[in-house]
Amino acid sequence: MSKRKILVVDDNEDICLTIKQYLELHDYMVELAYSGTEALKMINSDVDLIVLDIMMEGIDGMELCRMIRDRVDCPIVFVSAKTMEEDKVQALSIGGDDYITKPFSLKELKARIDSHLRREERIRSNERYLLSSKNITIDLLANEVFCKGMKLPFTKKEYEIVKLLMLNKNVVFSKERIFERVWGLDSESQLDTVTESIKNIRKKIKAVDPETSYIQTLYGLGYKWDVTDEKQ
Template structure:
């Protein structure tokens, strides 16, 4: 059974492009142009994923996001011409899972969709789960990290940071969210803390820490783990 992907965008050319690309990739696209239509259809179809524009004719797309998150945890990827960091951060902290700026490549979009749906399929991660990414593994229960079958020595904060990144593989995590999750309330502005620990982690898990392949910087926004 094909997974339904809800597309909410008022640009008819983009709707057509996405309809063709998603259908060719084996999904069932449902394309609409307003927040109201999107919310109504989402309640009926319970889509596997939503592609959401922000500049919609009846209201801002973030309003859809706010209401949708009251009852659904299905992934939402924002596709918007708004490229400002503040817009991206607001959408990510408002509950979207990823953010692509228009114009975008369909290949990259399909890869992000697959990553988001993979996270959704995995569901809630059990506390004893082992997180895997090629030759890197993290065991939550035993508090160990292995790379190429050799144990890595991580500090408690490095372990916690890597765990959260791997649990949210493919998802853009903002500086503020990561700081709050790892250091707690009151540290949301201490971005230098995060940079130091990200650099330390890269030196331990990347082949070339200067050209990271696993922990990707989303400039001005946060980080994304690719696994």
């Protein structure tokens, strides 16, 4: 099996070289770019994952990420000294898959890289078991939901609701019907649990993809999967 190629983009040469040396010890092929302009010349379909700094001269990491997403869809792991929650949310919402704050351990970085590449491999090998809509993908084998490549921390019931709505995109489900299909008629839970679960689903999706609508409320009727702007 050929080595997986990692592109590290950071204007700090010492950080680049340190990451390169460590990852090459673990059988990765690593290329370095010290600016956004240099990185754009190196990005192609052969790159398996990109490690990307945010604060760089010229084209910064956020802008570069947007440009990268027009070319390739490989995982992007941000590494940044920025620790504010809004920076992380922005980075993930524009196409990043992960975010590590500096200083970070090389061991953790490698673990994140390994995880994303395993996920990509699983998704490629199990495409027929995937449901996709806009930026949401459901892995039906693993019972996991991803938004922009990032795993969403859904409970079992939240997962079942999303799967039910995605499998029946043109169907409006009342709260009663969702409750019956997901919890069962003999459940001791209350009907309001459906409303609360959908609220939590929206909140978890919004943390990664704040600009896209997924579950539509039809007042007095129930809920349906929003197919507006969905790629055909």
